[in-house]
Amino acid sequence: MLHYSIGVDLGGTNLRIAAVGAQGNLLEKITLGTPVALGRDRVVRDLCDAIERVKAEYRGRGSLLGIGIGVPGIIEINTGMVRESANLPDWTNYPVRDEIETRLGTRVILENDANAAALGEKWLGAAREVEDMAILTLGTGVGGGLVLGGRVWHGMIGMAGEFGHITVEPDGVLCGCGNRGCLEAYASATAIVRMAREAIAGGLSRAASADAEFSAKAVYNLAIQGDEEARKIFRRVGRALGIVLSSLVNALNLPMYVIGGGVASAWEAFSPSIFAELEKRSMVYAATNPQPSGKISLVQPTTSAKTLVTRALLGSDAGLFGAARLAWLDGDQPKSAKAS
Ligand SMILES: [Zn+2]
Numbered sequence: 036m037l038h039y040s041i042g043v044d045l046g047g048t049n050l051r052i053a054a055v056g057a058q059g060n061l062l063e064k065i066t067l068g069t070p071v072a073l074g075r076d077r078v079v080r081d082l083c084d085a086i087e088r089v090k091a092e093y094r095g096r097g098s099l100l101g102i103g104i105g106v107p108g109i110i111e112i113n114t115g116m117v118r119e120s121a122n123l124p125d126w127t128n129y130p131v132r133d134e135i136e137t138r139l140g141t142r143v144i145l146e147n148d149a150n151a152a153a154l155g156e157k158w159l160g161a162a163r164e165v166e167d168m169a170i171l172t173l174g175t176g177v178g179g180g181l182v183l184g185g186r187v188w189h190g191m192i193g194m195a196g197e198f199g200h201i202t203v204e205p206d207g208v209l210c211g212c213g214n215r216g217c218l219e220a221y222a223s224a225t226a227i228v229r230m231a232r233e234a235i236a237g238g239l240s241r242a243a244s245a246d247a248e249f250s251a252k253a254v255y256n257l258a259i260q261g262d263e264e265a266r267k268i269f270r271r272v273g274r275a276l277g278i279v280l281s282s283l284v285n286a287l288n289l290p291m292y293v294i295g296g297g298v299a300s301a302w303e304a305f306s307p308s309i310f311a312e313l314e315k316r317s318m319v320y321a322a323t324n325p326q327p328s329g330k331i332s333l334v335q336p337t338t339s340a341k342t343l344v345t346r347a348l349l350g351s352d353a354g355l356f357g358a359a360r361l362a363w364l365d366g367d368q369p370k371s372a373k374a375s
Contacts, residue, residue, distance in 0.1 A: 037097040041086055042359025043104040044148070044351075047071060047122025050082060053352075054089050055359035059159040063089055064355075075125050083138045090139075101142040102135070103361030105151030105354045107178075112193035115145045121176075121211075144361040148354050149178025150187045150196060152295055152347070154364075155357030157182045160348040161293045168291040169283055170347070171198055171276065173298035176211075177219040181287075186364055198283065199223070203275045221275035222305075224251035224298050227268055234264045255301040266304065273305035277312025284317045284342055295347030302346050309344060 039062055044051040050069040054062040065085050070077050090099055108120025115132025117123065136143045146154075153170040162168040166185050172178040179198030181188040188195050199219040200212050207216025208229075220226050231254045257265035280292055294302065294309075313320040314328060321327075325341040347353055 037093065038100055039093065039097055040100045040359045040362035041089065041102045042151075042355045042357070042361075043082065043086075043102065044151070044355040044358060045069065045078075045082070045104055045106050045123070046148075047107065050078065050085075051355050052082070052085050052089070053355045053359055054093070055356060057363065059356060059360075063092070065089070071123060075123065075129060075131075078123075079131070079134055079138070083135060086139060086141075090141075099141055101144060101362030101365065102139070103144045103146060103151065103358035104131070104135070105146050105148040105358040106131070107148045110145050110147055110193060112145070112189055115143065117145075142362070142365070144365055146187065146358060146361055147178070147180070147193070147196075148172075150180040150189075151355075151357035151361070152178070152353040153180025153182050153196070153293075153357065154187055154360050155349055155353035155355065156293050156295065156347050157185065157357075158360045159356055160353055161345050162291045165290045167287075167289045168293060169196070169198070169287065169289055170293045170295055170353075171218075171222075171279070172296035172347075172353075173222055173224070173272075173294065174296040175223060175225055177217075177223050178296070198279060201279050201282065203278045218275050218279045222272045222298070227251040227254050227272065227298065230268045230271065231265070234268065251298055251301070255304060258301070258304045269301060269304035270308045272298070272301075273308025274312055276305065277309040278316065280309060280344060281313055281316035281320065284313065284320045288319050288323075288342075290340065290343060292342070292344045293347050294344070295349075295353055297351075299346050306344075313344065 039054050039056050042053045042055055050067045052065040056062055067081055106117055107122045109118040111118055117126040117129045117131050120126050132143045132145045149172045152172050156162045156170055157168055168182050170180045177199030179196040181196040200217045202216050203218050203221055204216030208220040209215055210217035210220045228251055254265050258269050320342050323340055323342040
């Protein structure tokens, strides 16, 4: 009998569901809008209806192992509660795991969306050859995830890997988390748009001001057309990422760091600044640099082990596949495998 799991990517805009086999083979993918405005009960009902349809299709020939759900925001791993989610305002302190388990009679595992993306890239994407990796997801905010020994590193209460809130400017821009100068305030799509507005307020970019709809994508388009202000913004993005990555490389000495999320498509514009910072700031990187620049460094490469910093491969599917992967990693037996 076919064993499969279901991954759910519960975003503020899209609700995506995938049935995935043991080898990561996609069996089915459903994309729905997330009816956030209609309330959480409606979102959960739509989600459960879609999963029921998948289960019905595979009844008699497939066994559903479990359901993994990636949720943006702060979640509590051991209780399966959403503590707080900016994209899902009425989900505060909502026991979504129990709610869905009760409705579907199938085991549910809740995970932070960036952790799910890390697991997806580790399973089937850029980091599939390594057991230890970290991801930075650059979207509206900056998420982070850490996978050690093939599993998500949760820390004490599930909040490990908040790399987006590491300080890069001690007296910098105020972040939504309360701190000043977080990576998120310099490397997210929101930050790119803010920096573009600041550049225009300074009267510096006539080209950008002609673009009515500000978006990080528009700023990127300007950068690749050679607009100096736009290029400067992406150099700042890369510098902030490089500062944080230097600390992560020094602290963790992992073989791979993956940059994902929508802003990662601007890789060409910001990545040179990442590598410049890494070479300047991290002695662990210097010792494991895959392409040493020839500059004199305190620490010369000493081993054949290399630190790779690279783009994500799965795009927006990383979190979806990662969520599906959760069911295969969990050690417990499914509560109700026979009913699946
Ligand atoms: Zn912050």
